Amino acid sequence: MNLLGLLISSIFVNNIVFMRFLGCCPFLGVSGKLETAKGMGLAVVFVITFSSVMTWLAYNFLLAPLGLDYLYTLAFILIIAALVQFVEIVMKKMMPALYKSLGIFLPLITTNCAVLGVAVINMNEKYDLLTAVVNAFGTAVGYMLAIVMMAGIREKIELNASMPRCMRGLPIALITAGLMSIAFMGFSGLVK
């Protein structure tokens, strides 16, 4: 599969939220406002891309040669958590502006299943490093797309005063997410 195809596939066809149903918690929790959704999306792009490199290296140079594949869940979580912490500390010092915009979201996604999921997918598909990074980036962009779209819709829904009280907040958000998921099914078969 060429890289462009993989990129499109990971953004739309195999969208991590709507097709794989990973990362649903922050997808619903942080999609209340467009501004925070953007921050969250950027943080996810950053963390997933970065962590996929590290987990790929750890898996192919440390775990696999020693026959410790079965420890991948443990190792990946450890690597991702430590990496995010490290990046957060460094960013606070070196790039305060970026830290201000991403800072509060970074710890939130440290052990998020979407981040771990991408690492596991990369491993299962036996991608090489470049492919793995492209896949990770595409998946993260897909996540950002999903959460920003959701936030935009939810902001509009909030303004709708005729919404029945029992549907306000999460109920209508869940229905919206379901409808968006169905809409994304339309992409299936786009990339062979």
Added chain:
Amino acid sequence: MTAIIYPMFVMGGLGAVFGCLLAFASKKFDVAVDPRQIKIRAALPGANCGGCGYPGCDGYAEGCVLGACALNKCVVGGAPVAEKIAEIMGVAADDADPEVAFVRCQGTFDKTNKDCVYLGIGDCQSASVVPGKGPTSCAFACMGFGTCVKACKFDAIHVVNGAAQVDRDKCVGCKACVEACPRGIITMVPKKKMVHVACSNPMPGALVRKVCTVGCIGCQMCVKVCPKQTISMKGALAVIDPSNCVNCGLCASKCPVHAIDNSKAKPVVVPPASVA
């Protein structure tokens, strides 16, 4: 044997390496934070409610240190926390006036009348979209369905006999009721000021008289009697500028329709246990 040794060393090694890395990074990339900020953050309740206007308690602590905001903004902590922050910052407790909500209507069932019987959803937001001026005969009156009561987290506002009343002692000034009221008749007033115009109807006196016995009729008696000249007319509605008011209560005693509320002279209202 290697099946145990390898995982032990690999995972243990990874953990140790990352641990050292983080410890090193936290020292090497340490960001100097104003110690006062840490102390203020510790003094704050940590509810991250956003009542101060900052996204969380961390933001507010930073704002305090930078001098970007008043020290008494923490709604949850109230006066005790404000004092603590002031102590940390080394200034006298901020004597900026705390504010309380005030309902600019006293149209209880006996003072005003309802034009129609409203049987819709028992909520002011719903009632306010009824065509015309809603269920009340006065378009500026409290509808008494208690949307403000539901909005209040501090049990400080109650509907008594068809009109909302604020408990000045319980009110923390969070403005939740001000935002909840679809008619906008709840306003914030300085807590120290006792005398307020309890009417929002700017219509000429004759029209007000028809719908309410305690509505401001615009006679300007209060304007004339005020020793500080702090009352002005907005349309046919008296408006007291609280910054000059000295709580003398002359206007309240002279008002022919008793549209000016003087909390100093009023007995404390005990709200009934359940209000429809």
